[in-house]
Amino acid sequence: PHKEQIADFLDQVDPGARRAGSINTVVRRGKILEGYSTDGYGLAMATHEAFGVDLDGRTVAFLGCGGAARATAVYFAAEGAREIVLINRTIEKAYRIRDIIQEVAPDCRAVCIENDNHDAIRDALKRSQILYQATSLGLRSNDPMPLDPELLPQRLAVMDMIYRPTPFLNAATERGCQTADGRAMLLHQGARSLMMWTGHPAPLEAMRQALWNALAAR
Numbered sequence: 001p002h003k004e005q006i007a008d009f010l011d012q013v014d015p016g017a018r019r020a021g022s023i024n025t026v027v028r029r030g031k032i033l034e035g036y037s038t039d040g041y042g043l044a045m046a047t048h049e050a051f052g053v054d055l056d057g058r059t060v061a062f063l064g065c066g067g068a069a070r071a072t073a074v075y076f077a078a079e080g081a082r083e084i085v086l087i088n089r090t091i092e093k094a095y096r097i098r099d100i101i102q103e104v105a106p107d108c109r110a111v112c113i114e115n116d117n118h119d120a121i122r123d124a125l126k127r128s129q130i131l132y133q134a135t136s137l138g139l140r141s142n143d144p145m146p147l148d149p150e151l152l153p154q155r156l157a158v159m160d161m162i163y164r165p166t167p168f169l170n171a172a173t174e175r176g177c178q179t180a181d182g183r184a185m186l187l188h189q190g191a192r193s194l195m196m197w198t199g200h201p202a203p204l205e206a207m208r209q210a211l212w213n214a215l216a217a218r
Contacts, residue, residue, distance in 0.1 A: 003022040012034045022037045042187070049184050050157070058130070061130070062132050063133050063135060065090075065094045072132070077101040087121060118148065121147070129156075129157060139162060160182060
């Protein structure tokens, strides 16, 4: 909850983290505290691992425009995504992310859609390669669906940022979509942070096994 406010307590902030308004890694160099974000990197690596897809030239959609979506959407735009679709109940939040994307990557098209505009969502998802479910809906058993699964094209890849299969993810699988949950994003952003702290490659597979075991125990 303090990924943005912590910037005021640091000596230096990576420009990408500042633009994204998200700092999840603090590196100490002598007496200097530097802030970074590994969210975008983590999601990009998880996407490649799950779907074999890189960002360059792609159209991707985000359902929800909270802090995680903001950090990763801005990162994706800077890394060469062709179009970012932002779907949210409060359209003003989508507009704020769009404005940042236009500053960071003028060649990346950012499209904002209210989540009750089903026709616009359907059209946008038809041209998207990946949909990221970035709301908190699915954390509780009685949560409603964040989006009507009937709007999902069968060829669409769907990743839910929640760290386990959700009803929405299960419905997307039943639609014929390729799906993944958010565990690999957590893994890769943590591995990136560990490398920044130690200067050494992270033991990725050992971390993966420990994370999977820890989440299963919950």
